[in-house]
Amino acid sequence: MRNTDYYVPAVALGIAFLAKLPALRRGWRDPLVRSVHFLIFTAACCFLFAAPPTIRAVNDLTGVPNVSAPLVYSLTCAFSCACLLLIVNWRGGAPEAVRARSRAWSLAYAGAITALPVFFLLGDAPVERLRDLDTYYATTPYIREMIVTYLTAHMVSAVVTTTLCLRWAREVRQWLRAGLIVLVVGFVLNLLFGIAKLAAVAARWTGRDWDVLSTSVAPPIVAAGGLIVTVGFLLPLLGPQLGDACRAWIGHVRLGPLWRLLRCPARQRAAMPQIPWWSAPDMLLTVRETVIHDELLRLQPYLDDLVRRRAHDTAVAGGAGEDRAAVLGVAAMVAAAVESRSLRPHPGTDSEPEPEPDSDAGPDSEPDSGSVSEESSAKAAVALTAVLSPGRQRLVQLSNALQSPIVAAARQEAAPRESSPR
Structure with a gap:
C-alpha cells in the first residue's frame, strides 16, 4: 500500500x-x-x-x-x-x-x-x-x-x-x-x-x-x-x-418547468427570492414552492375555467383517468393564463368598453375581448385549489403536465385570441 x-x-x-x-x-x-x-x-x-x-x-x-x-x-x-x-x-x-x-x-x-x-x-x-x-x-x-x-x-x-x-x-x-x-x-x-x-x-x-x-x-x-x-x-x-436531501433536490428539479413558466417578467424578477444554488436542498425546494404559489395567486385574474374544462374533456376523450385529466386541465389553464398575462400585464385597464355578449351565446362562450369574467376566474381558482390541495406531489404533477400536447395546444390558442384586435 x-x-x-x-x-x-x-x-x-x-x-x-x-x-x-x-x-x-x-x-x-x-x-x-x-x-x-x-x-x-x-x-x-x-x-x-x-x-x-x-x-x-x-x-x-x-x-x-x-x-x-x-x-x-x-x-x-x-x-x-x-x-x-x-x-x-x-x-x-x-x-x-x-x-x-x-x-x-x-x-x-x-x-x-x-x-x-x-x-x-x-x-x-x-x-x-x-x-x-x-x-x-x-x-x-x-x-x-x-x-x-x-x-x-x-x-x-x-x-x-x-x-x-x-x-x-x-x-x-x-x-x-x-x-x-x-x-x-x-x-x-x-x-x-x-x-x-x-x-x-x-x-x-x-x-x-x-x-x-x-x-x-x-x-x-x-x-x-x-x-x-x-x-x-x-x-x-x-x-x-x-x-x-435527495428527495428535496429531485422535487426542486421537477418543479423547474412550472417555476420557469410562472416567473415574472424581467423587470419584476429582481423582487423574487434570490438564494445561492449551493444552498441546502430543502431551502431551495421551499423557496421554489413559495415562488410558485405566489405566482399562481397573482395569476388568478387571468385564469379561465373554460380553458380548463376544454383541456379536461380532451384528456378524458383521449383515455386519461379523472385524476390525470384534472391535472392536465389545470395545467392548460395556467399555461394559457401566463400567455394572457404576457399580452395584458394589467387586467381591467383597457380603455375600450367590454362588448356586450351575444344573447345567443351559451354560458360557456368566451368574450371576444379576451378578458376573463370574474365568475370564470373564481371557478378556475376553485379548480386550481382542488387540484393542488393534496400537497407537494400535486405541484410536481402539475409541473410534469406542462409537457403534454394538450397544454401546449391551450397555450397556442391563448396567444392569438388575446392578440386579436378589438
Whole structure:
C-alpha cells in the first residue's frame, strides 16, 4: 500500500470526528454517542499510526526499535472493541443487560491491550521492521504471543459483530438494515485480514514462507474493511438526512418547468427570492414552492375555467383517468393564463368598453375581448385549489403536465385570441 492509502482515510475520519464533536459535547452521557465517536477516533488513529512513515517516526522519537508494533496493535484492539460496544449499545435492550455486556467486552479488550506492551517488553525485537514485523518475528518468544493476541482479539470482534449484525438485519428495514449489511461486509473483510495475517504467521511456524499474505494481501483488506465499517455505522445516522436531501433536490428539479413558466417578467424578477444554488436542498425546494404559489395567486385574474374544462374533456376523450385529466386541465389553464398575462400585464385597464355578449351565446362562450369574467376566474381558482390541495406531489404533477400536447395546444390558442384586435 502507498502511504497515501493510510493518510487519506486518516484525514477523512479525523474531519468526521471533529465535525461530530459538538454532538459529543451535547450527548456525552449517552453511551451510543460515546461509542460512535470512539469508533471514528480509533479508526482514524489506526490508519495514522499504521502508516510506515509514522511507524518510523515513532520508533525514532522513542529510540526503541519496533515500539510502534504494540501501539498499532493496541489501537487495532481498541477499534475492535469500539465495534462491539457500538453494536451492543446500538441494538439496545434492558439497560442493565446492555451495561453488563459493554463492561464485559471492555474488560476483555482492556486485558488484551494491557498484555500487548507486556509481551513486547518481555520479548526481543532489535531489528526494525516497518512492513513485515508479524512474519519476521513470528517465531520469537513473547513477540509471537503479542502478535497472536492482537490477531485473536481482532478476529473475535469480527466474528461476533458479523453474527450480531446478520441476526439484527432480519428484524429491521430501510436505512438501519442497509447500514447493517454494509457492516457485515466490513466485518467480513476484517476477518479475512486476520485470517491472512494468522496464516502467514502460522506458515513461519512450520518453516513455510507465506509472507505475501501478510505484507501484500492483508493491508488493503483491512484498510477497506475499516472504512466500510465506519460507513456502515454512519449510514443509519446520516442516511435519513441524505434521503431527505435527495428527495428535496429531485422535487426542486421537477418543479423547474412550472417555476420557469410562472416567473415574472424581467423587470419584476429582481423582487423574487434570490438564494445561492449551493444552498441546502430543502431551502431551495421551499423557496421554489413559495415562488410558485405566489405566482399562481397573482395569476388568478387571468385564469379561465373554460380553458380548463376544454383541456379536461380532451384528456378524458383521449383515455386519461379523472385524476390525470384534472391535472392536465389545470395545467392548460395556467399555461394559457401566463400567455394572457404576457399580452395584458394589467387586467381591467383597457380603455375600450367590454362588448356586450351575444344573447345567443351559451354560458360557456368566451368574450371576444379576451378578458376573463370574474365568475370564470373564481371557478378556475376553485379548480386550481382542488387540484393542488393534496400537497407537494400535486405541484410536481402539475409541473410534469406542462409537457403534454394538450397544454401546449391551450397555450397556442391563448396567444392569438388575446392578440386579436378589438
